[in-house]
Amino acid sequence: MNASVAIQVLPNVQDEEEVIRIVDEVIAYIRSTGLNYYVGPFETTIEGDYDQLMDIVKECQHVAERAGCKAMSVYVKIAYKPEGDVLTIEKKVTKHHQ
């Protein structure tokens, strides 16, 4: 697995419930991709093939747009090893949640 990304979509919306509604639609889209993902407090991490992940990141903002979001700030982290394996979500997180 050559890549892992973490994305935070921050709708420029005053009402917190509206923020949560839009963010939940983006997370539902991420779930629908079938890739392994992990929801954290500020960002959702997805792991897989770099090019596929970047297409998913690109689509997340269109999902927010279709959910009615008129303006957004988005923050993305990418870990990429062209010829190797990045640390998995499982290796980075599991031991800290037992």
Place this chain on the structure above:
Amino acid sequence: MNASVAIQVLPNVQDEEEVIRIVDEVIAYIRSTGLNYYVGPFETTIEGDYDQLMDIVKECQHVAERAGCKAMSVYVKIAYKPEGDVLTIEKKVTKHHQ
């Protein structure tokens, strides 16, 4: 609770096990503060009082330094409401892990 922060300490170290060792020492420090925290794949989130959280963020790099880290890149997110409550870790994450 007026603030929540998320911190990623990225040691500039080639060996992945050494990265994990240093990051685990930072997480152990965060745990020692007694504040509510949540370890995600790319960052650890802590919630509490803004000023206290920023002192913890500042100390995290000294913890990495004492763990032998000679150079680091650090990425911090801060949510801050001077006179209100930010969304809690629990509200943002729990429903996605059931």
Place this chain on the structure above:
Amino acid sequence: MNASVAIQVLPNVQDEEEVIRIVDEVIAYIRSTGLNYYVGPFETTIEGDYDQLMDIVKECQHVAERAGCKAMSVYVKIAYKPEGDVLTIEKKVTKHHQ
């Protein structure tokens, strides 16, 4: 102009001159796109159409890969207004550099 992105490619390389060489190749690629861009100390900002910008962001890591980078951490900011104009680089920066 519906979007603006800022990208930091952080090669996981010990030698600083090698980091600069790889980052300069990414900046040269960004310049070659012909879009308006702005190099800052930690990230390069590009403004234009959202979908085109995301394709450029995706390609930046392949440019670093071809420049010999075996592992990288990348940090991307996106400002996106599906039906409006985001603040321009010129509006956000010029007055602070006179």
Place this chain on the structure above:
Amino acid sequence: MNASVAIQVLPNVQDEEEVIRIVDEVIAYIRSTGLNYYVGPFETTIEGDYDQLMDIVKECQHVAERAGCKAMSVYVKIAYKPEGDVLTIEKKVTKHHQ
């Protein structure tokens, strides 16, 4: 010079002119510290001593607060070498603006 930080204060405010007003007050505070700084489209970079920089980062949100900002998201990058020198703003930017 052991550290360099880059900070983006994103007021949770709908009106763009109000965002600019608050951000400009934070930049004015950063200027008042007398340290070398550089305003980019998404973030302002400051270089100097790590501990001093972190105190400035902490104060930036209080400046935004006093400027009337009721809720904010803040994104901070830190480069820190406990016993060495980080790349300077000048080394990272000047050649790209000639």
